[in-house]
Amino acid sequence: MKPLVIFELANNHMGSVSHAKLIIKKYYAISKKFRDKIDFAVKFQYRDPETFIHESFKESDDKHVVRFKSTFFQRKDWSKIIKFSRSKFKIICTPFDEISVNNVVRDKFDYLKIASCSATDWPLVEFIAKRAKHKKIICSLGGLNKDEISSVISFFSTRNININFLYCVAKYPTNSNDLNLVYFQELKKLYGEKVSGISLHEDPNEYLSGSIGYSMGARIFEKHIGVSKGKIKLNKYSVSESQMDNWLSYLYQTIKQVGTIKAREKNLPIEKKQLKNFQRGVYFKTNTKSKLGGKLKKSEVRFQFPAIPGQLTANHFSKFSEILLKKKSISKSEILIKDLKIENPRSKISQIRNKVRDLASRANIVVPDGSRVEISHHYGLKNFYKFGLCMITVINQTYCKKYLFMFKNQKHPPQFHKIKQETFLVLFGKISLKTKFKRKISNKIMKSGEVFTISKGMVHEFKGLSSEGAVIEEISSKSIKTDSYYLDKKISKNQNRKSLIAFF
DSSP states (O other): OOOEEEEEOTTTTTTOHHHHHHHHHHHHHHHGGGTTTOEEEEEEEEOOTTTSSOGGGTTOOOHHHHHHHHTOOOHHHHHHHHHHHHTTSEEEEEESSHHHHHHHHHTTOSEEEEOGGGTTOHHHHHHHHHHTTTSEEEEEOTTOOHHHHHHHHHHHHTTTOOEEEEEEOOOSSBOGGGOOTHHHHHHHHHHGGGEEEEEOOBOTTOOSHHHHHHHHTOOEEEEEBOOOBTTBOOOTTOBOHHHHHHHHHHHHHHHHHHOOHHHHHHHHHHHHHHHGGGSOEEEEOGGGSSOOSSBOOGGGEEEESOOOTTBOBGGGOOTTOEEEESSSOOOSSBOBGGGEEEEOTHHHHHHHHHHHHHHHHHHTOOOOTTOEEEEEOTTOGGGTTTBOEEEEEEEESSEEEEEEEEOTTOEEEEEEOSSOOEEEEEEESEEEEEEEETTEEEEEEEETTOEEEEOTTOEEEEEEOSTTOEEEEEEEEOOOTTOOEESSHHHHHOTTOEEEEEOO
16 A cells, blocks of 8 residues: 555645635645655644634634634535545544534545544543544544553554554654654554554654655654745744655655565566576586486585576575486586476475564564474465465463464364364454354454454364464463364375474
8 A cells, every 4th residue: 555645734724715725736736746656635624613612712812712713614615625625635634622523524534633632632532433433543642651642542442443543743843853753663563553654743844754754664644734825824844835845755765765575576586687697507527527317416516607597506506405417418517407307395395484484573473482383284285375374382381372374365274172272362464263163153353452262172264364464372271283173084184284494
């Protein structure tokens, strides 16, 4: 998915429909050249004109009261602005009171945004959770300490609401040395993908914040925007058109340079082709130039530069490689790949282990030193990604703890245990779990943080659903090798359905 940049209009329209449209039009023009890599949204703020300000303050000279009063729109004006914006951007709105929450829902905004000042306004937050529970929600965490952040994230997590949280600095504007972007990383360590962006209110001339944030994993960005015209001037934390263009240019270049894993893998054939120019070729030693067919031994060859096209290189030799000569004799000193049969039965196991390492890293789990990956290939290695499982046993005494690793669409065939009772805790990703117990069949989708206990005798099968894979923590009574009973008897009869390899 593309990162999302939110243009925060706030009150910079200054209560003018025409000026609001001018801002939206100008920033839409700026966004056009970046849209191949970035999604954009424009954000508004709702405050009910009648009830938001207490009656005793309505004639106050408080600067915030005066500003809010001067920027209130009638509902008909909002309808014009929303219609104009929707054709150009995704639209987002921050409500600051309960009536405004209802209006955000009624006006069908793509997202509802909770401001930092409202993140612990529990009457409002509880109303949002009930009234807007089916909407996509974004919540800023500015000014909150760790305990408060934990309370807010826990509140929404237990209600299964689609919400993203933003690391926010609520200083207007924020100096560069007060951005403390490292705290975004700290929040991601604690809460994972729930914390997905930044809202920093940085000085408008700060251009690197988005680039740095993106490199750290931020995928949602909020920037206050405006247009100076006549008496309307920008505040100290809102960017001008040129400043926004510069900030986006840095972010855009960073997105290109950070790239993707898939794009990197696409480049490998080109890299390998170029590196072959510097690799050593494999040559017969002078006294073994005429060679009978059979296994090629290291003692019979030399590794020397250069390697001609199609020649075996030193890079093909490893302790797991078995290189067989197809011909009974070869007269040339250079050894060509076309004359060989190269087998490396360990390479598939190593590739699977490497995928498990990657999945363990994404799931942010700690794997003990000396651990081994147990690879179950119930119907052979060639069918591993269709039917299979990888497992690391952390401890197996009177109780047992294991990590189970599933790749997308990989199935674990139905089985049951007569002795062991186990509990699944999904640590990362999503799985489907099907169980059958006393003739009752149950199908459920389990996401990160969900728990299910599998009783003795309960038939269970499961499947990885997430594109990045899934990790399950299995906690059970002692695991006994002979206590797995597969419904397909062919699996139990297969004596070569498991392979072991060191994790590190």
